[in-house]
Amino acid sequence: MTDNSQSGRLALICGAGALPALLARAAGAPLICAVDGYEVEGLTPDIQFRLERLVPFLDRLHDEGVTRVAFAGGIRRPRLDPALFDPATAQLVPKILPAIQQGDDALLRAILALYEDAGFTVLGAHDIAPDLVPDAGVLGRSAPTAADERDAARAAEIVAALGAVDVGQGAVVAQGLCLAVESLPGTDAMLDFVAATGVALRPDPKGARGVLYKAPKPGQERRMDLPALGPETVRRAAAAGLAGIAWEAGGVLLLGREAVEAEAEAAGLFLWAREP
Amino acid sequence: MTDNSQSGRLALICGAGALPALLARAAGAPLICAVDGYEVEGLTPDIQFRLERLVPFLDRLHDEGVTRVAFAGGIRRPRLDPALFDPATAQLVPKILPAIQQGDDALLRAILALYEDAGFTVLGAHDIAPDLVPDAGVLGRSAPTAADERDAARAAEIVAALGAVDVGQGAVVAQGLCLAVESLPGTDAMLDFVAATGVALRPDPKGARGVLYKAPKPGQERRMDLPALGPETVRRAAAAGLAGIAWEAGGVLLLGREAVEAEAEAAGLFLWAREP
Numbered sequence: 329m330t331d332n333s334q335s336g337r338l339a340l341i342c343g344a345g346a347l348p349a350l351l352a353r354a355a356g357a358p359l360i361c362a363v364d365g366y367e368v369e370g371l372t373p374d375i376q377f378r379l380e381r382l383v384p385f386l387d388r389l390h391d392e393g394v395t396r397v398a399f400a401g402g403i404r405r406p407r408l409d410p411a412l413f414d415p416a417t418a419q420l421v422p423k424i425l426p427a428i429q430q431g432d433d434a435l436l437r438a439i440l441a442l443y444e445d446a447g448f449t450v451l452g453a454h455d456i457a458p459d460l461v462p463d464a465g466v467l468g469r470s471a472p473t474a475a476d477e478r479d480a481a482r483a484a485e486i487v488a489a490l491g492a493v494d495v496g497q498g499a500v501v502a503q504g505l506c507l508a509v510e511s512l513p514g515t516d517a518m519l520d521f522v523a524a525t526g527v528a529l530r531p532d533p534k535g536a537r538g539v540l541y542k543a544p545k546p547g548q549e550r551r552m553d554l555p556a557l558g559p560e561t562v563r564r565a566a567a568a569g570l571a572g573i574a575w576e577a578g579g580v581l582l583l584g585r586e587a588v589e590a591e592a593e594a595a596g597l598f599l600w601a602r603e604p
Numbered sequence: 605m606t607d608n609s610q611s612g613r614l615a616l617i618c619g620a621g622a623l624p625a626l627l628a629r630a631a632g633a634p635l636i637c638a639v640d641g642y643e644v645e646g647l648t649p650d651i652q653f654r655l656e657r658l659v660p661f662l663d664r665l666h667d668e669g670v671t672r673v674a675f676a677g678g679i680r681r682p683r684l685d686p687a688l689f690d691p692a693t694a695q696l697v698p699k700i701l702p703a704i705q706q707g708d709d710a711l712l713r714a715i716l717a718l719y720e721d722a723g724f725t726v727l728g729a730h731d732i733a734p735d736l737v738p739d740a741g742v743l744g745r746s747a748p749t750a751a752d753e754r755d756a757a758r759a760a761e762i763v764a765a766l767g768a769v770d771v772g773q774g775a776v777v778a779q780g781l782c783l784a785v786e787s788l789p790g791t792d793a794m795l796d797f798v799a800a801t802g803v804a805l806r807p808d809p810k811g812a813r814g815v816l817y818k819a820p821k822p823g824q825e826r827r828m829d830l831p832a833l834g835p836e837t838v839r840r841a842a843a844a845g846l847a848g849i850a851w852e853a854g855g856v857l858l859l860g861r862e863a864v865e866a867e868a869e870a871a872g873l874f875l876w877a878r879e880p
Contacts (some may be wrong), residue, residue: 407807434738486769493765506771510787513801521797524790567649 329428336395337374338451342368345400347453351400354457359392361385368401380408383416383530386446397443399552423501424546433545434495435503436552452551453581460585461554462601464577468589470598472572478576481603483541491545497555500570502530502538514553515542519564529571540565543576543604550579557582562599571599578583579604612671614727615651618644618675619873622834622859623729627676630733633752637661644677652793656684659692662722663703673719674727676829708822712828730825736861737830738877740853744865746874750760751812754760755780756850756878759817767821773831778806778814791818792833796841815839819880823851826855834859836865838875848874855880 340357342440344349352358362373375392377385389397413421420442430460440450454461466472483501486509488494489581496510507526508518519540531536542555549588557573557580565573573592578601582588590600614634618624623645628634628815646722648850649670653661665673689697696718703714716726730737742748748756759777766785774786783802788821795816806814818831832847833856841849847867853878858864868875 402738471784486766488771489765489771490762490785493762495765495785496764499787506787509766509771509790510782511775511782512805513783513797521789521793525793529788548845589771 335392338456339392339394339397339448341397341399342366342371342373343399345369345401345556346450347556347581349401350583351453351456352396352459352521354459355398355409358398359389359394359488361389367434373504378412380410380412382420384443385413386448389448390446394448396449397438398450398453398456400453402553408548433548437467437549439553440549448549453554454550455577456472460561460581460583461578462582462585464601464603467585467599467601468593470592470596472539472574472598472600473536474570475503476539476574478598479539479571480541482506483539483574484543484576484602484604487541488546489542491543491548494545497544498525498540498542500538500568502541503532503535504529505529507594509536512564515540515557515561516564519561519568519570522568522570523564537569537571540568540570540573541575541602542580542581544574548579554579554581556581556583557588561589562588562597565595566591566595572600574598574600574602576604577601613669614645614732615665615668615673615675615724617675617843618642618647618649619675619723621645621677621832622697623832623857624676626728626736627674627732628834630735631674634674635665635670637665654688655693656686657690657693657756658696658718660690662719662724663862665724666722670724670726672727673677674729674732675716676729677831684797692737711823713825716825726827729830730826730836736857736859737765737854738858738861740877740879743861743877744869746848746872748815748850748874748876749812751779752815752847752874755812755815756876758782759815759850760819760852760878760880763817763819764822767824770821773820774812774816774818775814776802776844778802779808779811780845781805781807781816787819791816791837792834792840795815795837795844795846798846801842813845816844816846816849817878818849818856820855824855830855830857832857833864835863835867838864838871838873842871842873844868846873848876849876850876850878852880853877863865 340358360373361375363366364376364378427434462604479501483499486499498509498510508522510518616634635649638644640652640654668793705709706760708818755777759775762775772786786794824850
C-alpha cells in the first residue's frame, strides 16, 4: 500500500528488463535513476550514478525532493573501481563486504538498509503496481489438472529447500520428477535446458507434461528482486513442452500481465498463482 | 568388507554404465544378472529377468547357490507390463507402489528390502571393490586452492539441501556463486549447461574457476545408486572451465580410477575426496 502521508517524490532505481518501464507507467512521473553505463529499457534516466559514489547520489535524491525509492529490475553484481570511490561511500564498504560474501539476499538487504539509513522509505513493486502481482487463483482459460497440482507442490518443496541455501527461485517438475533446478543462469536458461534434455525423461509419454514453478526465497526481502515471469518465459515453457506455470501467489511479478496471459492462451498453458 | 563366513555365490544385478564390469572383475566370477532387454557394458548376462517376474528370479538365485547380491549401475524407472506379472510378484506390488510415489531413495530401499526379505545379503560396491571409493585426500598432482575449498564447501551445502528433498547429487559453484544444480538429466548434462552458460557469469575472470561437487543424499542407502565419477565426467568438467572435482569421501564411486586420474592430470584438474 502506498502511504499517501509520504507523498514526496518517488525515485525508481532501475536495472535490466521490462519492470522499470512498467513501474514508471504505474507510478506517474517518478525520477528515473540508473547505474552509469546501464541501458534502461524504454526509459531515459534523469540521473545516472555510480555505486562507488552512492553517498553523493543519495544526497542528490534528497535535493530533488525524493522521500521514497523503489528498486526495479535486476542489476548483475557490478565490478567496482576502487579509484572512483568518494570518501563517504568508502566508509560504507566495510558494511557491504560481509554481505557480498554471504550471498544475494544479504547483499540486497544491506543495500536496502543503506537507503533506509539515509531516510528514504523503500517501496516494493507491489506497492506501486499491485496488478503486476496477481492474487491467488488461475488466470485465463486453462487450469492445472490434479497431476499438475501434484507437480507444482513437489516443485514448491524443491524451491523452498533451495531457497534456504540462497540458490535459485525456480524448478521444473513433471510426473513427480525434477527435470531442472534454477541457478545463476536464470529461468530462461533452465527452460532451454528442459527443452534440450527433458522430453525423453518423462516416464509416461502421455502423462503430465510438467510445471514450471517460481517462488521467492523463504524470508526474502520482497521489496527487491522478486522473481518475475514475462511473455518470453511463457514461450520458453511452451517450447519445453510444459503444461503450465505456477508460482507463489503474491511473491512473483508478472511482467506485462496481458501479454503473459495472451501467450499462455495461444500456447494452451495454464497460469496459476498458487497459495503457498 | 566382504564377510568370508558368507561365502555363497555372489550375484551382480546389473544396470547401465561401467560399474558392472568393474565390480565383476573385482569379485572374481559372480553370477551376472540383467533386466531383460538391457545391454550390460562388457559383460554377457548369465541370467536375464523381468521385474514383473521378480519372485521366480529370486527363487532361481537360490537354486544357483547365491547368498549375496550387489546392485551395479543405474536402471531407469522401467515401464511395467501388467500382463507379465506372476502371482507371487503381483503380491509385492502394493509394497512397492507407495515407495515409487515417494521418490528414488524410498524405491531403492524397498527393492533392497525385497532381496533381504528373500534371505540374501546385499553388499555395496565398496564391499566388493574398495579401491573404487577412495579415502579422504587429494588424488594426483593438482590440489585445490583456498578459494576452491570455499567453493566446494558452498557446493556441499547446496547438495545437502537438495538431497534433503530427494533431488540431485551434484552442483557447480564458482567464486561462491551457484552456476548449476544437478537434476534428473544428470551430471554430464549439468556440466554441458555450465559450459554453455557459465563462463560470463563468474564475477572475476581471473578468480576461482569453479568446482564440481558430488555427494550422496543425506541418509542415502549406500549399497545402491552411489553417485559416480568417470573419465567422461573429468573431460566435461574441463570443458566447462572448472578448476577441479570434489566429492564426499566414501560416498562417491570412481569408475575407473586410473583413467579418471589420467584425464584429470592431462587437463590440470584437481580431484579431492573431501571429508564431509
